[in-house]
Structure formats: structure tokens, C-alpha cells
Amino acid sequence: MQSATSGGSEDATGRSSAAKREGLNPFESPREGQIAPRSFIDRFGIYPPLVWGYVGLLFFMIGDGVEQGYLSKYLVDRDIFTKENVAIVFTAYGITVAIAAWLSGALSDLWRGIRPRNLATPAL
Numbered sequence: 001m002q003s004a005t006s007g008g009s010e011d012a013t014g015r016s017s018a019a020k021r022e023g024l025n026p027f028e029s030p031r032e033g034q035i036a037p038r039s040f041i042d043r044f045g046i047y048p049p050l051v052w053g054y055v056g057l058l059f060f061m062i063g064d065g066v067e068q069g070y071l072s073k074y075l076v077d078r079d080i081f082t083k084e085n086v087a088i089v090f091t092a093y094g095i096t097v098a099i100a101a102w103l104s105g106a107l108s109d110l111w112r113g114i115r116p117r118n119l120a121t122p123a124l
Contacts, residue, residue, distance in 0.1 A: 068090055072086045072090065075089075
């Protein structure tokens, strides 16, 4: 198969034979004349200053799922709630969190982040 732009042949993955000859490897430092491969973060299109925020969100969501897993069993086993009531409680919690997350983003865009924080944490 001929590439319309480079005039060289391409393999099944779409890499041209020229790229294979140059030996581009994302795990090595580029040699002179080569372009450095993009980082893992760049390939996913994540803005670098936000990476640690996404990592924190990942850990929070994992913890939240684990918490619901053992808390629902605890509430049912101790006869504090029925299965149906536990489902209602966690559904209400999920809806509340979704609304709060949306409002925090919308209000931060509208008020530049300072006022929503002050609304959420009133001065004592």
C-alpha cells in the first residue's frame, strides 16, 4: 500500500517504513535529528498541571466505591436499613454529589473560584 503523503510503504499499524528505519522508540532518548516521542500524558490530551488533580480524583472515586461496598453490607447486616432503603440512601447521595459537582464547576466558572469556596466554607 502506498502512502499519499510520504510516497513510502506502510505496515498494518500505519507506520511508514521510514519511521521504522529511524528506530523511533518511546522508551529511549531521541538521537540527533529525531523528534522526541510524546509523553503518556500528551497522548491522552491531559493538560499537565491537572494531572495530580486527576490522580486525586481517581483515588477518591476508588475509595468512594469501596466505602459504599462495605457500608451497605454493614447497614443491612445490623438491621439498620433494609436493602431497598440502603439503595435509596446511596441513590440520594449520588444525585446530591452529582448536583454539587456540577454546581461547583458552574459557579467556579462564573465567579472565578473564590466566591464558591467562601460559600461552601463560611467563616467561623
